[in-house]
Amino acid sequence: MWTRIPSSALRLTGADRVDFVQGQMTNHLKAAPTPGMVPCAFLNVRGQVEFFARAYKRADDVYLHLAEGDAPALAARLRRYIIFDQVDVQDVTEQLGTAHVWPGAALPGWDAAGADVQSFELGGGTVLAARVNRVGAVGVDVHYLRAHEAAVLAALGEEVPGAALERARLEAGVPDVPADEWRGVLPQEVGLDFAISYRKGCYVGQEIMARLEARGNTRYRLARLTGEGLPAHADVTDAAGKVVGRTGASTGAVTLARLRKEFADGADVQVGGVSARVEDLTPAQPG
Known part of the structure; x- marks a missing residue:
């Protein structure tokens, strides 16, 4: 039981690769094991999200797994910061593919009691796999060479459409920066x-x-809204018509929203003229 993950990817090599990307990303890659993975963001100077990635630290490279289409722009940004660093940035999107194996589904070669990041033989080639929460519970992302795609996917069993994974993501409260169109906001707000x-x-x-850690003063938080016919990427308004947030992607019945903090669990709001109820949410950590 697996779903294709449209994505793009960068590979960083060179003696300074870990130090270099450590100085660009929000999470602590140097503290990760080898092999290991940390979720991270790349921010602008105002602290707003430009890219979300999963950074894999391996013995010979750093692999950045990104949303579909993000690799060229992030590569250009990274290259602007290379001065004396011994690092090379390569877009490997065309060579690699990714599938998410759903929680509890069989994955030949994966050691369920083993490390969070593993490499093993599957479908005639070596795959890179890691525990990732995409649907409210931990499954496994499998990264493979496209040359081996048919054999790898055949070994994974039944394919589940992307729409089912997206619905499960929203119902579980898992944020997704590109799908929810939350570039340009503070990461703590979503x-x-x-x-x-x-x-x-x-x-x-x-x-x-x-500053945000010290003061804890973000005005927005991630919330879940429920209703009927809720539009995606629409303004959330209060009873007086004042804009108090913005929705991300939507199933129609459930959407995630970047919402003003004063609207607590049970509050009523409007989304594009449609009534919605606010649900407090402990966001699932995608990992």
């Missing part, structure tokens, strides 16, 4: 606290993150 280390060294936007 449930991305898990992707930030407040104890690592400097990175772009780090000063803003430190």
Whole structure:
């Protein structure tokens, strides 16, 4: 039971690769094991999200797994910061594919009692796999060479359409920056606290993150809205018509929203003229 994950990817090599990307991302890659993975964001100078990624630290490279279409823009950004660093940034989107194996589904070669990141033989080639929460429970992302795609996917069993995974994601409260169109907002406002280390060294936007940790004064939070016919990517308004938030993707009955904190569990709001009820939410950490 698996679902294709449309995505893009960068591979960083060179002696300074870990130090270099550590200075760009919000999480603590240097503290991860080898192999290991940390979720992270790349921010602008105002502390707002530009990209969300999963950074894999391996013996010979750093692999950045990104949303579909993100790799060229992030590669251009990273290259602007390379001065004396011994690092090479390569877009490997065309060579690699990704599938998510749903929680509890069989995955030949995966050690359920083993490390969070593993490599093993599957479908005639070596795959890279990691525990990732995409639907409210932990499944496994499998990254494979496209040359082996047919054999790898055949070994995974039944394919589940992407729409089913997206519905499960929203019902579980798992944020997704590109799908929910939350670029340009503070990560804490949309449930991305898990992707930030407040104890690592400097990175772009780090000063803003430190201020937010000290003051805890973001005005928005991630909430779930329920109703009938809820539109995606629409303004959320209060009874007086004042805009108090914005929805992300939607199933029609459930949507996630970046919402003003004063609207607590049970509050009534409007989304594009449709009534909705606010549900407090402990965001599932995608990992």
